[in-house]
Amino acid sequence: MSNSVNISVETTCENQIREIGYDGTELYQPPPTLSESLAKCAARIDFSKTSLDDLKKEEKTAAAATEDDKDATQFQESLWPWDAVRNKLKDALTEICVLSDVISVAKDKRYLVLDPLLEEADDTKPIVQVYSRKKAISQAAQVLLGGAERLRSAHSEQRSRNVSDFHIELLRLRQNWRLKKVSNAIIGDLSYRTAGSKFGMSGTFEVTKAEEAADEDAPTSSNNSSSGTSGNNGMQLKASSALRVIVPAELQGVAYIKVITQKDQEDLCTAQVNLMGHGPNITAQTGVWQKTLEFAQNVLFCKELFAQLAREAIQLQAPIPHVVIGNQIRATLLPNIQLIISLCHSTTFDSSQPAPINDHDHVLEHSLHQLLREVHYKNSHHPFPHPASAPLGPTKKRMLAGPMAADRETLLDMTKSQTILEQIIAQAQHIFMRKRTQYVLDTLARDVKDPQIVSHWNAMNSPTMSCVKINIVTHGYDAIGRTSLVIHVKERSLKCICRDGRVMRLSYEPQELRDLILCQINSHQISCLISLARCMAWTVLSNSNHLGIGKVEPLGNASSCLLASPNSDRMIAVQIRCDPQIDVKVYIARSPRQDFFPSPLVPEKLWENLGGNFKEVRFDKIEGKSFLNKMEFLMASLTSNSS
Amino acid sequence: MGVTVLQPYPLPEGKSGAHIIDQLSKRLLSLGATHAGQFLVDCESYISTPQPHNGSPGRAVHVLHDSEHPASTFSIIDNGTGKQVALVADNSFDLLMGKVTNTFTSKKQTKIESRGARFEYGDFVIKLGSVTMMEHFKGILIEIEYKACVILAYCWEMIREVLQGFLGIGVGKDFPSYFATQTIMTAMGQQQLHAKHNDIFEPMDTVKQYLEQFTNYRKHVALLGGMGSGPGGPPVHMSPSVVGHAHRP
Numbered sequence: 001m002s003n004s005v006n007i008s009v010e011t012t013c014e015n016q017i018r019e020i021g022y023d024g025t026e027l028y029q030p031p032p033t034l035s036e037s038l039a040k041c042a043a044r045i046d047f048s049k050t051s052l053d054d055l056k057k058e059e060k061t062a063a064a065a066t067e068d069d070k071d072a073t074q075f076q077e078s079l080w081p082w083d084a085v086r087n088k089l090k091d092a093l094t095e096i097c098v099l100s101d102v103i104s105v106a107k108d109k110r111y112l113v114l115d116p117l118l119e120e121a122d123d124t125k126p127i128v129q130v131y132s133r134k135k136a137i138s139q140a141a142q143v144l145l146g147g148a149e150r151l152r153s154a155h156s157e158q159r160s161r162n163v164s165d166f167h168i169e170l171l172r173l174r175q176n177w178r179l180k181k182v183s184n185a186i187i188g189d190l191s192y193r194t195a196g197s198k199f200g201m202s203g204t205f206e207v208t209k210a211e212e213a214a215d216e217d218a219p220t221s222s223n224n225s226s227s228g229t230s231g232n233n234g235m236q237l238k239a240s241s242a243l244r245v246i247v248p249a250e251l252q253g254v255a256y257i258k259v260i261t262q263k264d265q266e267d268l269c270t271a272q273v274n275l276m277g278h279g280p281n282i283t284a285q286t287g288v289w290q291k292t293l294e295f296a297q298n299v300l301f302c303k304e305l306f307a308q309l310a311r312e313a314i315q316l317q318a319p320i321p322h323v324v325i326g327n328q329i330r331a332t333l334l335p336n337i338q339l340i341i342s343l344c345h346s347t348t349f350d351s352s353q354p355a356p357i358n359d360h361d362h363v364l365e366h367s368l369h370q371l372l373r374e375v376h377y378k379n380s381h382h383p384f385p386h387p388a389s390a391p392l393g394p395t396k397k398r399m400l401a402g403p404m405a406a407d408r409e410t411l412l413d414m415t416k417s418q419t420i421l422e423q424i425i426a427q428a429q430h431i432f433m434r435k436r437t438q439y440v441l442d443t444l445a446r447d448v449k450d451p452q453i454v455s456h457w458n459a460m461n462s463p464t465m466s467c468v469k470i471n472i473v474t475h476g477y478d479a480i481g482r483t484s485l486v487i488h489v490k491e492r493s494l495k496c497i498c499r500d501g502r503v504m505r506l507s508y509e510p511q512e513l514r515d516l517i518l519c520q521i522n523s524h525q526i527s528c529l530i531s532l533a534r535c536m537a538w539t540v541l542s543n544s545n546h547l548g549i550g551k552v553e554p555l556g557n558a559s560s561c562l563l564a565s566p567n568s569d570r571m572i573a574v575q576i577r578c579d580p581q582i583d584v585k586v587y588i589a590r591s592p593r594q595d596f597f598p599s600p601l602v603p604e605k606l607w608e609n610l611g612g613n614f615k616e617v618r619f620d621k622i623e624g625k626s627f628l629n630k631m632e633f634l635m636a637s638l639t640s641n642s643s
Numbered sequence: 644m645g646v647t648v649l650q651p652y653p654l655p656e657g658k659s660g661a662h663i664i665d666q667l668s669k670r671l672l673s674l675g676a677t678h679a680g681q682f683l684v685d686c687e688s689y690i691s692t693p694q695p696h697n698g699s700p701g702r703a704v705h706v707l708h709d710s711e712h713p714a715s716t717f718s719i720i721d722n723g724t725g726k727q728v729a730l731v732a733d734n735s736f737d738l739l740m741g742k743v744t745n746t747f748t749s750k751k752q753t754k755i756e757s758r759g760a761r762f763e764y765g766d767f768v769i770k771l772g773s774v775t776m777m778e779h780f781k782g783i784l785i786e787i788e789y790k791a792c793v794i795l796a797y798c799w800e801m802i803r804e805v806l807q808g809f810l811g812i813g814v815g816k817d818f819p820s821y822f823a824t825q826t827i828m829t830a831m832g833q834q835q836l837h838a839k840h841n842d843i844f845e846p847m848d849t850v851k852q853y854l855e856q857f858t859n860y861r862k863h864v865a866l867l868g869g870m871g872s873g874p875g876g877p878p879v880h881m882s883p884s885v886v887g888h889a890h891r892p
Contacts, residue, residue: 390735401714402733405846407644411714 045082166209166242169289173207173243177293188245190297192304195373196380199304205293206246245289250303251296253347257305259364260340261333261428299345305372305420306343312421322421331421333429334492334508341424367427367463371420427463429491433508434466437489440510441470444517450474450582450626451483451524453517465490470517472524474628480531483524487513518578519556525576525584526559528628536635538572539564547575554579563635570638573614574631584627587614588638645766645790647849648802648819649856652783652810660773660780667771667785668760670809676764682772682786683710684850685756686857689740689747704747706740707850717850729847752777755857757784766791767805774860781860785810786849795822795840821852 015028032040106112170186173179179188191203306327313322313329320332328342382392385399398414400406418426438457445453451474458467465488472483488495494506496516506512523545530540543561550558558577565571573587593612598605617634624630654663672678684707691702707717716736720728730736740747757772770786787806792798795818803814817823822840829835 390733398714399733402735403715403731405712405715405717405731407712407846408710 042085045085169243170207173245173289176290179207188293190247190251190293191300192297192376196376196378197304198379199300199307201250201300201303202248203251203297203300205248205296208244208246210242210244243289245292247292247296251299253299253345254295255299255302255343255345257302257368258340258342258344259368259424259428260342261432262338262340264336301372302343302345305368306341308372308375309341309421309424312419316419316421329421331425333425333432337432339425339428363431363463364424364428368420368424371423375420423463426491430464430466430489433491433494434489436508436510437468437487437494437513440513441468441517444514448521448582451521451528453521470520472517472521474524474528474626476626477528477532477628480535480628481524481528483520483527485520518582521582522556522559522576522578525582525627526561526574529561529563529574529631532628532632533561533563533635536632536639537566538635538639539566539568541571550577565635565638565640567640569640571614572631572634572638584619586617586619586631586634588617588634589614644793644844644846645788646792646795646798646802646844647786647788647852648795648799648806649821649849649852650785650787650806650810650814650819651856651859652785653812654782660783663783664759664771664773667809668762671762671764671769671771674764674809676762676767676769678760679763679768680761681710681759682761682770683756683758684708684772684853685754685758686854687749687754689749691746692748704740705854706737707853709846709850709853711849712846715846717847719851719854727851729851731847753861755781755860757786757853757857764805769809774857776860781863784853784856788849793844794842795844796838799840819852821848821855 015031017026018029019027021027102112106114170179173188177188177190178194179186181187186207188205188207189203190205191197191199191201193199193203306329309329310324313324313331316322318331322332323330327345328340331339331341333339383395385396386392387399390399395414398411401411401414441453441455445455451472454471454473456469456471458469461467468487468489470485470487474480484499486497488497492508494508494513496504496506496513498504498520504516506516526543526545530543533540541562541564543559545559546557547560548557556578558575560573560575563572563574569591571589571591573589575585575587577583577585589612591610591612592608593610595612596605596608619630622630622634624633652663652667654660668678686705686707689704689706691704701723703721703723705719705721707719709715709717714734716732716734718730718732718736718740720730740749753776755774755776757774759770759772762769762771766789768788768790770788772784772786774781774784785806787802789798789802799818803816806814818840824836824838826834827837
């Protein structure tokens with residue numbers, strides 16, 4: 001029904017291989033010529049069988065017997081092709097026989113004599129031979145010299161030229177970047193699409209051969225021709241590459257993201273996001289195109305990051321709205337403190353440009369990079385398990401929420417996620433809070449000498465929370481008492497946990513922390529004094545943390561302590577206020593009182609034991625390095641051996 | 644996730660379910676509770692086919708959903724002799740049940756649900772549900788959850804007090820029937836008294852209580868259907884609560 005299929009039949013035409021050369025060429029035996037094939041066929045003939053006598057006998061027998069007629073004719077017919085051969089051979093035999101007869105007759109010398117012929121003298125001179133040999137050898141020498149010359153020039157060219165072969169360069173390029181061949185052109189992709197990015201801008205570049213004149217030109221022109229962008233460092237390049245990459249116009253140049261925390265127009269810290277400086281230094285092996293492509297990829301990454309941040313800045317509802325102007329995003333961290341993220345893209349590299357700002361905040365730089373990479377990763381990697389009959393994508397917690405009967409609040413918490421902008425704002429806020437807390441603690445530790453404030457910051461912390469443990473000790477009296485508290489520094493607030501279990505939440509104002517520490521110092525002094533008094537065998541009559549006496553203070557009330565000597569003949573009253581500095585007032589009283597005189601109203605002498613008035617001590621004049629030291633001396637001096 | 648107790652509310656004569664719900668909602672709102680959405684608990688039962696020949700009712704699979712655990716589907720297999728096997732699964736379980744229709748057929752007539760408003764009252768979550776089966780109103784089921792505790796024995800008194808406070812009916816001092824002491828066989832083969840009210844509460848317990856109540860409602864349909872008095876008559880088991888009415892101050 002359908003068209004017939006043509007079948008071609010051909011012989012294999014395989015000739016035997018005679019020799020295989022060193023460079024792989026195979027020398028075939030040439031097919032046999034006609035004379036050779038004839039000789040082969042002739043060799044198959046067995047002349048002993050096909051002699052004339054046998055043939056005649058066979059003819060006779062064939063003629064005699066009628067039954068053998070057919071056989072004879074058949075036999076004779078089979079002889080037909082060789083008939084001519086037979087005849088020719090018969091003639092040849094005749095000739096040979098004649099020749100042998102003549103030679104044997106001539107040998108006898110009776111009837112026939114052979115005379116030699118005179119040969120002509122050979123008058124070729126040896127010099128002609130020499131000339132012919134010389135010419136032949138010189139021709140051979142020419143061939144050899146020509147080959148050697150070609151080899152030498154290729155070898156020296158290989159070594160001398162700096163520009164590698166286009167293909168070697170292409171191989172290096174392909175080892176680092178994704179390339180594919182589209183009709184005649186080689187197109188590469190430097191985007192992060194295979195890493196999970198969903199950014200719309202394409203990152204395709206084209207690879208072409210560089211112009212041939214690049215090698216001999218001056219270095220400046222070789223700079224221009226060796227890279228499609230101005231991504232080189234302005235150094236004089238010795239090598240120019242054999243290939244050239246053409247990067248799209250919007251990805252040319254150098255870009256970086258600059259993050260600044262600004263407080264009322266004053267720069268507090270800056271950060272730069274830059275992909276450069278990561279990865280091994282491979283420019284030694286590869287050409288200029290590596291730098292070009294890396295810069296272009298960096299530009300693409302920065303653009304994607306900024307586009308994502310700008311989108312989120314517009315979508316998010318913040319108490320103070322974020323502002324997006326051109327290539328700058330402004331967000332408010334705390335009152336008067338702003339976070340400015342800007343995309344800086346310079347298409348012409350100017351070596352006179354000021355050096356990049358030196359005080360990078362590497363943490364924010366790294367964070368922004370990591371956050372976008374995390375988004376990419378989540379796009380491409382689905383959490384295990386990968387069920388065959390359920391949707392792919394929910395996290396493991398969400399997968400387990402069904403069988404574990406998770407309730408509505410848990411499920412709602414699972415759906416909450418933070419955008420990149422929210423996360424970076426939280427991190428920046430935390431950095432700021434931490435710096436502020438550090439500043440407050442350090443200035444307090446510097447200003448308050450008497451109890452020492454020792455702060456230990458945790459080495460391990462998260463981007464949005466740090467912890468610091470504060471110990472308030474008096475030098476020399478560490479064993480007597482120590483006040484400790486832990487402060488959790490979060491993004492906009494502090495949480496303070498005291499040793500006795502009280503939890504206080506402070507806002508971002510530094511004054512609150514300062515006040516808290518001062519109050520803690522206050523209570524530390526009194527509690528250490530109580531312990532010290534016990535060591536000195538003084539009795540603690542009473543103490544109070546909030547006296548409620550005196551003028552109203554902004555920072556809580558005074559704390560106080562009342563001590564009695566072992567003999568009960570002296571009493572010490574201590575009052576400590578912390579407004580604004582720690583203010584200590586010490587009073588002593590003695591019992592029995594010196595100024596008791598019996599009066600008609602109070603006649604008995606025993607009333608003198610009620611204790612006298614308290615007199616203030618000039619505490620700053622007392623010998624002693626610290627409050628506790630002074631109190632120890634005071635107590636020691638007031639202790640007396642009683643009778 | 645806390646202890647949840649179901650309390651059926653007896654319908655007084657002449658009042659409609661909606662009116663009672665309205666009344667209770669007003670009481671709760673005046674107490675200070677906040678209305679926080681709606682809730683739905685529904686139950687669909689599948690009976691195994693073919694029916695076994697020896698007269699036993701065959702295995703039933705009850706599939707329940709609770710809006711409080713929206714990602715889960717609960718299912719309980721009842722083999723007729725009282726043994727129950729319970730399972731908590733993802734919502735894809737419903738699709739699975741659709742595949743086994745050859746073995747288990749759904750009795751659409753017995754699809755029963757409790758639906759209504761949800762109130763949050765401090766640490767309590769109170770749900771006033773009207774139970775309906777195929778658009779017929781069956782009764783009122785109150786669910787109260789105390790989020791701060793996971794063992795009934797510790798908070799039963801408080802739950803009872805809150806219930807009595809706003810419901811106005813008397814709630815018995817004993818633990819609800821679901822939590823009563825049961826005899827179970829231990830792994831050693833011995834019978835042991837097991838006090839369910841001392842166990843840690845699980846979401847499955849809520850669902851099992853619902854199933855128990857729904858089964859009661861279904862039985863009463865059958866009972867009342869058999870008696871010919873139709874739905875809407877006072878359920879028989881409510882009489883102690885009716886007595887409780889008299890005690891209301």
